[in-house]
Amino acid sequence: MTNERPPDRRVRRTKQRLDDALESLIIEKGYDKITVQDLIDRADVGRSTFYAHYETKDDLLISWTQLADDMELHMAHEQLDAGSAMPSLTLFRHLGEHHHLYKAMLGGRGIDIVTEMIHSTLLGHATSVLERRPDANDQTTIPIEVRAGFLASSLLALLTWWLDNDRPYPPERMDEIYEELTKTT
Amino acid sequence: MTNERPPDRRVRRTKQRLDDALESLIIEKGYDKITVQDLIDRADVGRSTFYAHYETKDDLLISWTQLADDMELHMAHEQLDAGSAMPSLTLFRHLGEHHHLYKAMLGGRGIDIVTEMIHSTLLGHATSVLERRPDANDQTTIPIEVRAGFLASSLLALLTWWLDNDRPYPPERMDEIYEELTKTT
DNA sequence: TTTGGTATAGAACATCATGTCTGATAACAA
DNA sequence: TTGTTATCAGACATGATGTTCTATACCAAA
Structure with missing residues (x-):
């Protein structure tokens, strides 16, 4: 139904430039201090x-973090077969590999949208794990909703x-x- | 040494107006959407x-949340005698009594500064509790720093x-x- | 009650980021 | 080559910020 045409080469180039500008600026000065002016200066656009493609700064971030979100989901599937409740080890490894970026997005002065995205992904995973487990309600009376959130x-x-x-312990120890x-x- | 003179009555009035304006605006539209213009309009100042007393919007918030921070500390002392590790019951009760305000400050679109303040208070409390406990390192090899943060x-x-x-369970159950x-x- | 000090109001001002819109130009796909 | 379309440069209105000024009202203390 939805006739998806491949985007113009110019469009791809522009979006790529803005994505790169966004990532480098997040690491450099933190997301909340970035202005649209910064972005178009850095991207040379x-x-x-900019306003032909995005309405706000958040718009750009959201379409950009789809990638990160897909990564999380992908990792979750990887880990599902391993039998562990949560994909903790995979996550520590992955975030450790891109710690510059993730520290800027999750740490002290992080980005709320990204934090919420990741939290939402983890919550969904925890919920489905607890729901599929038959003995989930044997040991406790705490609602699944609460335990998953925890x-x-x-x-x-x-x-x-x-x-x-600054990652004082290896991913295996954190797991x-x-x-x-x-x-x- | 520091010669602390009681503030002028006008100063107190102005600060009180700005504090009230801040609180009502936080509940109404959320902290991040508040402008200095909103504050001085609401406070009729x-x-x-405004700029004679504060440099930024955050400045006003910080001097305002000293009250909230002091409350947390006060509650922590109350609970210390009860023997519980964390002042959880007292906190659920207190935040429940002021849920309109605390939901706006902690919830989904919360205020980072406030969240960090409360987290810092809780972290300090957890750390001191774990440090004073003699059998703290008998059962586990996880560093106190990590357990306190947890x-x-x-x-x-x-x-x-x-x-x-919207507080689906009473404070006692949450505790x-x-x-x-x-x-x- | 007066007096000297000081906080406030009101307004003007420069600055900056935002978001919209235009026409001209360049790059694209077919 | 041709019609389409993304981009650019610039202008523009808007709104918030932070500074500065003067006159005025208020205050505390004598």
């Missing part, structure tokens, strides 16, 4: 060109702390810690 | 008057979830849940 928030908090403190802290048996 | 973040996450979802989820014995 006309003012009207698992997601705890992992996000550990990841954020890890990045903020162990997460498992032990959230094991309420 | 001259533009130059306790603080978990409580903050539960509080935030509770406010965002139970928190104790059970963070009991890793």
Whole structure:
């Protein structure tokens, strides 16, 4: 139904430039201090060109972080087969590999939109895991909703702390810690 | 040494007006959408008057949230005698009593500065509790720093979830849940 | 109640970022 | 080559910021 035509080469170039500008500026000065002016200066793109594609700064970020979001989902699927409840090890490894970027997006002065995106992804994962587990309600009377939120928030908090403190432990150790802290048996 | 003179009655009036304006505007439209123009309009205060006392919007917020921060500390002391590790029950009760304000400050579109302030307070409390406990390192090899961060973040996450979802359970139940989820014995 | 000090109001002002719109130009796909 | 379309450069209105000025009103203390 939706007739999707491949975008013009010029469009691709423009968007690529803006994406690159956004990423470098996030690492340099933090997202909230970036202005549209900064973006079009760095990308060397006309003012009207920016507004031809995006309405706001957030617009650009959202379409950009689709990539990051897809990554999370992809990793979640990878880990699903491993039997672990949450894809913690994979996440520590992946975020560690791109720590410059993720520290700027999750750490102290992070980007709310990105944090919410990742939290939402983790929450969905935790929920589906708990729902599929038959003995999920045997040990506790705490609603699944609450436990899933707890698992997601705890992992996000550990990841954020890890990045903020310049990754003092290897991903494997962080995974162990997460498992032990959230094991309420 | 520091000769602290009581502030002029006019100064007190102005600051009080700005504080009231800030609080009502936070609840109404959220902190990030507030402009200095909004504040001086609502407070009915001259533009130059605002800048005579504060440099930025954040300046006003910080001096304002000293009150909230002091409240947290006060509650922490109250609870210390009760023997519980974290002042969770007191916090759920207090935030529930002022849920309109705290939902706007902690919830989905919250205020980073306030969140960080509260988290910092909780972290300090958790750290001192764990440090004073003699058997703190018997059961686990996880560093105190990490466990304290986990306790603080978990409580903050539960509080935030509770406010965002319009407090579906009473404070007493939330306290139970928190104790059970963070009991890793 | 007066007096000297000071906070405030009101307004003007420069600056900056935003978002819209125009016509001319260049690059594109077919 | 041709018709289409993205881009550019620039102008423009708007709104918020932060500074500065003077006259005025208020205050605390004598």
